[in-house]
Amino acid sequence: MTVFQFSSPAWMVCPVILPLIAGLLCFLFSHRTFAIALAAALTNLLVVCLLTGQLLVFGPMRCHMGGWQPPLGITLRTDGPALLMLLMTAVTGLAITLYARGYFSYRISDPRRAGRHQRQQRYFWPLWMLLLAGLNGLFLSNDVFNVYVTLELIGISAASLAALSGKPASLLASFRYLLVSLLGSLTYLFGIVFLYRSNGVLDLGLLQNLAANGLGIRTALVLMSVGLLLKTALFPLHFWLPPAHANALAPVSAILSALVVKGSFYMLFRFWFEIFPSTITQPTLNFMGTLGAVAVLWGAVQAIRQHRLKLMVAYSTVSQLGYLFIAFPLARVDGGIPVWSIVIFIALAHACAKSAMFMAAGTVFLHLGHDRIKDLSGVRASLPITVFAYGIAGVSLMGLPPSGGFVGKWLLLTASLGSSQWWWALVVITGSLLASIYVFRVMSRLFVIPEGFSLKKSEPHFRLLEWPALALALISLFLGLAASWPLHILVHGTTTLAQVFVGGLP
């Protein structure tokens, strides 16, 4: 059959449909939910690898849902940025799936509250699978309204996941998260109304060709950007992020920080630089860059001030998201590096490093029963792999070579100095220094062995808790060495972008 051929664009639906079915089955059955989820995550990774192969052979592809061409039907498409985001989601998602298994089985092994933890696990799998489907759908989608539907899928499942721990603090934080997320979705929807009214089509490809610099389009872009920024938690709209991410269960924190915020950012970036580049002016780009710079510094300072490990990691997310926006004003530099590669690199490195860090923080929390930074001493002796993973993830967040974070920040520095906008470089360097302070502040505690410390016997479930975090941390570390590989995918996948950004790759 033609569907199963390598060249068939129908493979594109698998990253959405497979987790969707897995989510339904996980909700229906009470046993073997982990097996279903793991199978879906593995198959998802395989299919995304296949799609990458397709992209390298055939270039960007389109898949028309139901065989209906736009403007009538919905189109999915693969290109370089979309595939790299899919790869990021698939790899991080697989590691998080394994970690979540270890996390829940460790907690269930404690007989005191086994019932509650079993229930958490019971609902974690369907919610996580549907969230994965939503994310994949968002990265593949080529239709403004379809993006809205995937944003809804992501927002509602993410808020439910954040509330899963059931503690009052997390309920409050996730309720606020839900409201913010809904407000963001509705603002985005309002933007679609303007877009549809002035253009009459919803397909991104058609909008890209039609795009005129009209008042309707500008209003639509403002509304959609505000909605997406709310979901991406750019300073000063970040207020909901630290409590929601820090109070969630550890695998959920990793999902929210590594993947969910990237989804809305990815869409925002597409709108600004691919669909409506002619509407964007340099002052608006500078404004976004300034917000990003403030986010970098403010988030880092707040991270330094925190007393709890998970809150510190959550504020570090606010800070790291700022770097993505510093790339905005550097986008129009002639002969510079295409801005996609900068942004994608930072996003990839951050996804791996941050999920590894949240996993490590979660393992430490399980081990000690708390995550107060000043009482973390002695953890190195009992959890060496976790501490190692935390350290490597910290290397990537600080931006030391050869990590992926280093390459991202290096590209930012080169672009800002190359275009003689040195102030952005200054922010990047200061942000990295502040990051090293908050990473080392915890690191130094972890390595102190207090006097009279005796090693407890290691618990049996720790293998699945420790190794996924280390694997992700190592990926983020070696991403810098394999930098040419993601860039290769980007070049293959961005034929449309080549017209917008004339410039070579490093």
Place this chain on the structure above:
Amino acid sequence: MSRTGKSHKRLDGFQRLLLLLVICMVMLLGYIIWSTPGSKPVLTDAVAQMQEYSGVESPVTAVLLNFRGYDTLLEVMVLLLAVIGTWSLTEAFFPVQGSEISPVQMGAVRLLAPVMCLVAAYLVWQGSHLAGGAFQGGAILGAAGVLVLVTELPGLRTIPVLSLRIGLVLGPLLFTGTALFCLFITGDLLGYPKGAGGWMILLVETGCAVSIGLTLALLFAGGRPDKESIWKNNP
């Protein structure tokens, strides 16, 4: 929100500023809508042209279940997510049967519930050529469910949880299954085979109506069934 009861209706300075901003915002947006010219109805023409190939006569159903069926597939998942999210948070509160149900109420339920189910079925069927469909039918079914819930029939407590789960998943699973079936037959996700569009859409709509109705009723119940005995037997 003010904390004291005294200043209940007074707005403080910040809220007034906010109100002013919102009013300005609404006026600005209204002005923009009023001043931008609308475009030609590209999509309306396209739908009218392709209507005969969609398998149904109602343009709304054609858009929802055929042309943009993928959106609806994800939208149905969002509805299911709402139930999963609610179930993960709390248990439903079923009051222990205290007093007997009054005969008037019982009579009303006996009279209304079957009629509502009939109307729901009719709406789903009518969706192929007039206004109607899974969401409308599901809403009526949901209302019937709410009616039964507020009557606090004693039988409600004994409904097995698994059957509720099956009912909830039925529509989404049927929809996904149909989509995949079409993928294998025609090579397009939700690309209905020629001539089979009509009954496949009706099948999907029927399944979805049941699930949507159950979803709404269970959201009204406000939590998971209190004796989710699946785990207690098998830890």
